[in-house]
Amino acid sequence: MMKTRWQAFRKWAVQTARLCCGVPDYDVYVRHLREHHPERKVPTYPEFFRERQIARYKGTGGRCC
């Protein structure tokens, strides 16, 4: 019980921390691709990360003062 709760918390923390840096959840993306676009190649995590890293600073949004 404690262990599953801890794991859930850990997953939440990692997901939040990554999203704060503009990297969405990789597993969710892979699931989305498999479900809706089975013809597309599934990127590896490093590929996915690099693509997201560049997309974050494309000029939309910006940072708060």
Added chain:
Amino acid sequence: MHTAAIKPSPAARILWIAIAIIGAWCLGVVALHRGEPINAIWVVAASIAIFVIGYRFYGKFIEHQVLQMDPSRAPPSVLRNDGLDYVPTDKWVVFGHHFAAIAGAGPLVGPVLAAQMGYLPGTLWILFGVVFAGAVQDFMILGLSLRRDGRSLGHMLREELGPVPGVIAMFGVLVLMMIVLAVLALVVVKALTHSPWGTFTVACTIPIALLMGVYLRWFRPGRILEVSLIGLVLLLASIWYGASVAASPTLAPIFDFDAKALAWLLIAYGFCASVLPVWLLLAPRDYLSTFLKIGTIALLALAIFLAAPTLQMPAVTKFIDGTGPVFQGNLFPFLFITIACGAVSGWHSIIASGTTPKLIASEGQARLIGYGGMLMEAFVAIMALIAAASLHPGVYFAMNAPSALIGTTVEQAASTISQWGFVVTPDELLQTAKNIGEHSILSRAGGAPTLAVGMAQLLHNLIPGTQMMAFWYHYAILFEALFILTTVDAGTRVGRFMIQEIVGLMYKPLQATESWTGNLLATAICVGLWGYFLYQGAVDPLGGINTLWPLFGIANQMLAAIALMLATVVTVKLKRERYVWVPGIPAIWLIICTVTAGCEKLVGPISFTAAAQKYASSLQSGQLLAPAKSAEEMQRIITNNYVDMALTGIFVLLIVTMFAFSLRALVQAWRINHPTAHEEPYVALASVAN
């Protein structure tokens, strides 16, 4: 509407009545206690009670009556789910993301500067401003964007008000961004001037970020948390080693710069950082600063709760009459302009219509993220105010008053400040500087150093040790400098893309973001724009912050007014006229504040015009006024003041124009007897959810 119908249980009623009584009592203590100093815990307790009540009652009222958020309606994250930008996400994950995006340096700087009027005016405005204006703006823009496929503020303005006001507002955003970058960079300059220790640690962040970038790219791709921990350890090591650098007769001079040199270094750095590939410098810095920011805010909260400092600053000082040394102008409107982001921040309307609405899984969660996120930000502002007000007022004024008023030696400063009624000895000023490992604390305006001393004292109360206070001071400086510089990098990049788009309208090839010519040219223009204001701040007779912060505040509150005007117009377009006052009253208040402040900066004793004329008449009679040392420098100060005057004029004109456009759209919508807002049609969540 379904939850509104549920009657609260008797236990819940008793709980809310208890919270209301405790909140009112704490606020009463804060507001009415005169003579002897009070403990910061009263302020903290009053704030929490007001935020909780505001969230539960006013937030819920807006959710159900004004925005009519409907959890059964499919949000953009579900309708346009692409697994990347549009993803239905857990509400606490979105909350964390949203808070990290809106938390910046603004709420840490503004309240510190506002402390010159005492802690009470600032506290009251942060508490009531956020509940009735700031959080309303964030929440309403988020709600509007949720109903419009997560569209941006600019897009919504064009749609609801018309193409011309949309373009005008976006021009305002670009100018605001340049001022933001300049004033934040100036905060760093003020903190690092003649501080080898601080400059060394901030300089170290560049090689550390490069190392992290290379590590993330080739060695362990995508391991953000791991690399950030390594970065953090290296940062702490650089702070620790910085003490030896500052003490070394050979190394210290290498990192000892005056304000002008630092301004040039930052301009050069901003240029390089936004031209280099993002993975090398910008992204790793961003990760580090995001985590450090959240961690430090948590640390500050912990320190305030545990140390429970006494507020040494009086509740209200005599400077509410507008004669204060930190910023000029009366309580109205300049207190509101100065606090800016802590209570209302226009910039949030861009975040609330950016990535956040694309992640929210249900309209029922928008209140937590939009309204609740802004309340958290206001709490950060309250903590910054507490940190500043818990300092010895003499030390506070020595750090924040320009040298033109208090002189350049501790003796002059102590005697001037004591005359103001805040008795302080030269020894106390010297000792404070020695404790934090610096040579001087005089005229370090800009909020960051004051907050750093406040934080260092709080943390020092908890973890004593002879060297610890200097360590904590430089930690706080580094933390602020790190995330300000990240804002400068990212902002310069965003500005560059905006400029490339505008210039590209005249000459198409420049639009290509991969082209080096377009890249270098647009970056140079962007850096030149904010660099001009930064350098102007570095040579300013009143120390820069005194001049530039009001300009920033006016621009920021102007954007907030525009966002609230949009919310007002849409409320009428939805035919919910009886709630028009919810966004309407804060919109009108912000318009009154910005236009009054703008006019006072255009004509009258504290205006840029008066400053320019003062220098011009001295120049004509052949006299030099400090800090100018030549006729050429006098001329530059005159030009700078005229530029600031023109900019203020543009802001006033912009807000008046936007008001006219909004009023026109509002009257039109009022006359039509059916809803005319551009909402996307209703799709039931149950029909699309898998």
